[in-house]
Amino acid sequence: MDVKNNILETIGNTPLVRLNKITKDLPCDVYAKVEYFNPGNSIKDRMAVKMLEVAEKDGKLKPGGTIIECTSGNTGMGLAMAAVVKGYKCIFTTTDKQSQSKTDILRALGAEVIICPTNVEPEDPHSYYSVAARLEKEIPNSFLMNQYDNLANRQAHYESTGPEIWNQTDGKITHLVVTAGTGGTVTGTAMYLKEKNPDIQIWAIDVYGSLLTKYFRTGEVDLNEVHPYVSEGFGEDFVPQNYDMSVIDHFEQVTDKDGAVMTRKLAREEALFCGYSAGSCIQGLLQLKSKLKKGDLVVCILHDHGSRYVAKVYNDQWMAERGYLEVKTFKDIVSARG
């Protein structure tokens, strides 16, 4: 029989799909690693399971224990799934800024979600960081995963995402393009690919409002770079320990608007219904057109599925309110027709 023993065994081995229209102005072939094929609909399933396995191996979690993490998104989904299969409890802390539907999804998988106020400093005892840290101290046999500094995060990509891309392209990949948040995906995948061929160019995509790009260029943690942005899943206001900047060749920033517009284009032109960061990834690549030549083979990692973004980038009103959507008047249409 061709069966899986549990849902976690379906993680990984996602397809690499050629982009046929959206990158037509580039001189080379571009393939998308479509990570929404993972059972939790995102790439984060890979690192969630790895972080759990390492915690078990290191004796930090024993059967029946409690997984704690500050998350409302994809990492929570992966951890919650792994917890169900492996018999752990899950407690996630998140902020009141996150949509109810995200917390409902985590609760659907049996996780407990604690909503904390957004407008407090991280050091405040009510912040979602502080609450998670306190819970870890109070609850016996519990472990705070800390995806930012837990190196099992990048290890997951070194062991699975990197080898998959290398094998799927028969080692012909020349450029990897990845949005960067915790840094786990870009660093782990790059570490593997650079070992295979140090000439492979690794391009990290960041958002304006994040300090990562300036840190990459100058080594300076400049808080003046930090301002609120609406893009989701990538960019940071600190530098997580999962980064090894030496395996990254270039950092490129994109605007909230350009990423959002490209996310919608990806759905309409390639039928790839993905999350916000996927559009930002493609946008970043297109900004780097002048660095590409015929014969190059580019792989872009698309982190998650579009279903969690229907009330945002895929909603016309949300887009128009932010000035991301050109709202055409009847006069515009008539004059365009001449």
Ligand code: PMP
């Ligand atoms: N896009 C999405 C949708 C994500 O959830 C994440 C994870 N935060 C990223 C991009 C960035 O990946 P990483 O944290 O591995 O750098």
